[in-house]
Amino acid sequence: METMGNAFEEAYALSINDKAAFWGQAAEGITWTRKWDTVLDESQAPFYRWFAGGELNTCYNAVDRHVENGRGAQAAIIYDSPITNTKRTITYAELQDQVSRLAGVLAAQGVTKGDRVIIYMPMIPESLMAMLACARLGAIHSVVFGGFAPHELATRLNDSTPKMVIAASCGIEPNRVIAYKPMLDEAIAQSTHKPDNVLIFQRPQAEASLDKAGDLDWASEMAKAEPHPCVPVAATDPLYILYTSGTTGQPKGVVRDNGGHAVALKWSMKAIYDIEPGEVFWAASDVGWVVGHSYICYAPLLHGATTVVFEGKPVGTPDAGTFWRVIAEHNVVTLFTAPTAFRAIKREDPDATFLKKYNLEHFRTLFLAGERCDPATIDWAEKILNVPVIDHWWQTETGWSIAANCKGLHLFPVKHGSPTRAVPGWDVQVLDENGHELEPGKIGALVCKLPLPPGTLTTLWKADERYKQAYLAEFPGYYKTGDAGFLDDDHYVYVMTRTDDIINVAGHRLSTGAMEEVLAGHPDVAECAVIGVADDLKGQVPLGFVCLKAGVATPPEKIAADCARLVREQIGPVAAYKQTVVVPRLPKTRSGKILRGTMQKIADNQDFKMPATIDDPGILPEIREALEEIGLAGHRVG
Numbered sequence: 065m066e067t068m069g070n071a072f073e074e075a076y077a078l079s080i081n082d083k084a085a086f087w088g089q090a091a092e093g094i095t096w097t098r099k100w101d102t103v104l105d106e107s108q109a110p111f112y113r114w115f116a117g118g119e120l121n122t123c124y125n126a127v128d129r130h131v132e133n134g135r136g137a138q139a140a141i142i143y144d145s146p147i148t149n150t151k152r153t154i155t156y157a158e159l160q161d162q163v164s165r166l167a168g169v170l171a172a173q174g175v176t177k178g179d180r181v182i183i184y185m186p187m188i189p190e191s192l193m194a195m196l197a198c199a200r201l202g203a204i205h206s207v208v209f210g211g212f213a214p215h216e217l218a219t220r221l222n223d224s225t226p227k228m229v230i231a232a233s234c235g236i237e238p239n240r241v242i243a244y245k246p247m248l249d250e251a252i253a254q255s256t257h258k259p260d261n262v263l264i265f266q267r268p269q270a271e272a273s274l275d276k277a278g279d280l281d282w283a284s285e286m287a288k289a290e291p292h293p294c295v296p297v298a299a300t301d302p303l304y305i306l307y308t309s310g311t312t313g314q315p316k317g318v319v320r321d322n323g324g325h326a327v328a329l330k331w332s333m334k335a336i337y338d339i340e341p342g343e344v345f346w347a348a349s350d351v352g353w354v355v356g357h358s359y360i361c362y363a364p365l366l367h368g369a370t371t372v373v374f375e376g377k378p379v380g381t382p383d384a385g386t387f388w389r390v391i392a393e394h395n396v397v398t399l400f401t402a403p404t405a406f407r408a409i410k411r412e413d414p415d416a417t418f419l420k421k422y423n424l425e426h427f428r429t430l431f432l433a434g435e436r437c438d439p440a441t442i443d444w445a446e447k448i449l450n451v452p453v454i455d456h457w458w459q460t461e462t463g464w465s466i467a468a469n470c471k472g473l474h475l476f477p478v479k480h481g482s483p484t485r486a487v488p489g490w491d492v493q494v495l496d497e498n499g500h501e502l503e504p505g506k507i508g509a510l511v512c513k514l515p516l517p518p519g520t521l522t523t524l525w526k527a528d529e530r531y532k533q534a535y536l537a538e539f540p541g542y543y544k545t546g547d548a549g550f551l552d553d554d555h556y557v558y559v560m561t562r563t564d565d566i567i568n569v570a571g572h573r574l575s576t577g578a579m580e581e582v583l584a585g586h587p588d589v590a591e592c593a594v595i596g597v598a599d600d601l602k603g604q605v606p607l608g609f610v611c612l613k614a615g616v617a618t619p620p621e622k623i624a625a626d627c628a629r630l631v632r633e634q635i636g637p638v639a640a641y642k643q644t645v646v647v648p649r650l651p652k653t654r655s656g657k658i659l660r661g662t663m664q665k666i667a668d669n670q671d672f673k674m675p676a677t678i679d680d681p682g683i684l685p686e687i688r689e690a691l692e693e694i695g696l697a698g699h700r701v702g
C-alpha cells in the first residue's frame with residue numbers, strides 16, 4: 065500500500081514528533097488578542113493546557129472577523145426546516161448583529177465571563193446564536209438535547225449551576241409538538257440550583273406562558289438590547305460543558321477550552337473535510353450532541369464556511385428524498401451524518417428513486433460517524449452517491465475525530481469496517497489488560513498516548529478526580545477511549561465495541577447503567593440488567609431484564625409497560641427504551657457480577673463461550689427462553 069511522501073504522512077509525523085511546531089502553525093488560522101506563551105504547557109500534567117498565556121474570543125473568530133474580512137454578505141447559516149416548511153438564510157453580517165445583541169441581553173441580566181448558561185433548544189438558528197452569544201461574553205454554555213426528560217435537565221442544572229437558561233418554547237417531532245417550557249419548569253422545580261432567569265424564544269407552533277419570576281421573552285429583550293463586544297478570554301478558559309453518558313446516572317460534564325478548540329476545529333475543516341471557506345457544509349445531527357457543537361456550529365463558522373441547520377428527519381419529512389433535496393438546493397459539498405440516517409433512507413427507498421429527482425453535481429463527500437458503520441450501509445451509500453464515503457471515529461470527549469480518512473491531506477483507499485488511520489495529533493495504540501502494546505490484528509483497548517491534541521476535553525466539570533479515574537488511571541500515560549478494537553498492518557484503526565456499559569442507539573450515546581438505575585426504582589423490581597441488542601435501523605436498542613421481588617403478582621406486561629414509561633419519563637424518549645423481559649434470575653459470576661456480555665450474545669444470536677467464572681450455568685437457558693418469547697433468537701450454549 066502506498067503510504068510515503070504524501071501530505072498526510074508529513075503532517076502526521078510532525079504532529080507526533082514536534083507538537084509545538086505542528087499546532088503552533090495551525091494556530092495561525094485563528095485571530096488572537098494576545099499570542100500564547102507556550103503552545104503546550106505540560107507543567108500540570110496530566111492536565112495539559114494548549115496555548116497557555118494566549119487570549120482570544122471564539123465568537124469573534126467564528127463571526128466578526130469574517131465580516132471584517134469581507135464575508136458579511138455571505139450566508140453563515142442556512143436554516144432548512146421541512147418539519148415547519150421554513151427556509152431562511154442568515155448572512156455573517158446578520159449573524160453578527162443578532163449575536164452581539166443577544167450577548168447584550170445576557171449581559172443586561174448580569175451574565176459575565178465564567179458564568180454558566182444552559183441552552184435547551186431544538187434545531188433552529190437561534191440555538192447557534194445562543195451558543196455564540198455565550199462565547200462572546202466568555203460565559204460557558206451547556207447545551208441539553210431536546211429529547212432528554214426534565215430529570216436529566218435537573219441533573220445538569222445542579223451540576224453546572226447556571227445563572228441563566230435559554231430555551232425555545234417548543235421542539236417539533238414528526239408526530240408531535242413538544243412544549244419545552246413546562247419541562248423546563250419541572251426541571252427547575254426538581255433541581256436544587258435555581259437559575260436567575262429563563263430566556264424563551266417563542267415559536268408559533270406552541271408559545272409558552274412566561275408566568276414565572278425571571279421569565280424573559282427573547283424578542284422583546286432583543287428589541288431593546290445594546291450590541292455587546294467580544295470579551296477576550298484565556299485560551300485555557302472553558303468555552304462549554306457538554307454532558308455525556310457515563311457508567312452511572314450521573315452524566316460526565318466534558319469541558320472544552322477556547323484556544324485549543326478553535327485551533328483544532330479550524331484546522332480540521334480543510335485537513336479532514338477538505339472544505340474551503342465559502343463552501344456549504346452540512347452536519348445532519350443536533351446541536352445537543354458533540355457533532356452539533358463542533359460541526360453544525362463552531363468549525364464551519366470558524367472556517368468562514370456556510371453551515372446548514374436542518375430541522376427534520378432523513379425519512380418522513382416529507383420523504384426519503386429530503387437529504388438529496390437539501391444537498392441539491394443549497395449546493396452542499398459535504399454531508400456529515402450517522403450511519404443510522406442512511407439505514408433509514410435505504411429501508412424506505414432501497415433503489416434510491418428519490419435521488420433521481422435532484423442534481424447533486426456539487427456534492428463531493430459523505431462523512432459518517434457516531435456508531436460502528438456496517439459495510440452494507442457504506443456500500444449502498446457509495447453506490448448511489450458515487451462519491452467517497454468516509455467513516456470516521458470520535459467521541460464527545462475528543463470533540464473531533466481520532467481516526468479518519470483526511471481528505472484534505474491525502475485520500476487513502478477505503479477499507480470497509482475501518483475509519484482509516486489515526487488523524488494527525490493522535491497516537492492511537494492497542495493495549496492488553498496489562499497495558500502491553502498488542503501486535504497488529506489483535507483486539508484490545510483502544511487508547512491514545514497523552515497528551516491529547518488541542519480541542520479535546522481538558523477535564524470533567526468540577527470533577528478532576530473523576531476525569532483521572534475514568535480516562536487516565538487504567539493505562540498510565542494514555543487516554544482510555546472506552547472502545548475496543550485493533551490496528552492492521554497498514555495502521556488502519558478498527559473500532560469494534562465499547563468496553564463499558566455505554567450503548568449507541570441511532571447514533572445517540574446512552575448509558576445502560578443509567579437505565580438500570582431507573583428500573584431499580586420500580587417498587588416491584590428486585591434486580592435488573594439492561595443491555596444493548598442489535599437493531600437493523602438504530603444499530604442498537606436497549607433491552608431490560610428484571611427479576612421481581614418475592615410475592616409480586618403484577619403481570620409481566622404491566623411491569624414492562626411501567627418500565628418503558630419510567631425510562632421515558634426519567635431519561636427521555638431518546639433512550640428508545642421499549643422492551644423488558646421478566647426473568648426469574650440473572651446470570652452472574654461467582655463474585656456476583658451480572659454477565660451482561662453473555663446475555664447480549666444470546667440475544668444477538670452470536671456464538672459465545674461459557675464464562676469460566678459463571679456461578680450457575682443453568683440460568684442461561686432460562687434467559688434464552690425468555691428472549692425467544694419476545695422474538696429474539698437464542699443460541700444453544702456450547
Ligand code: COA
Nearest residue numbers: 210211237349355378402404405408434570571637638640
Ligand atoms: N426532542 C424530543 N424528542 C426527540 C428528539 C428531540 N430533539 N429527538 C428524538 N426524539 C424522540 C423521537 O421522537 C422518538 O420518540 P418516539 O419514541 O415517541 O417515537 C424517540 O426520541 C427516539 O428517537 P430516535 O431514536 O432518533 O428515533 P426516530 O424514530 O425518531 O428516528 C432516525 C430514527 C434514524 C431517523 C433518527 O434517529 C436519525 O435521523 N438519526 C441520525 C442522525 C443523528 O441525529 N445522529 C446523531 C449523532 S451524529
Ligand code: AMP
Nearest residue numbers: 433434435436456457458459460559573
Ligand atoms: P459520542 O460520545 O456520542 O460521540 O459516542 C462516542 C462513541 O460512539 C465512541 O466511543 C464509539 O463507541 C462510537 N463511535 C463513534 N464513531 C464511531 C465510528 N466511526 N466507528 C465505530 N464506533 C464509533
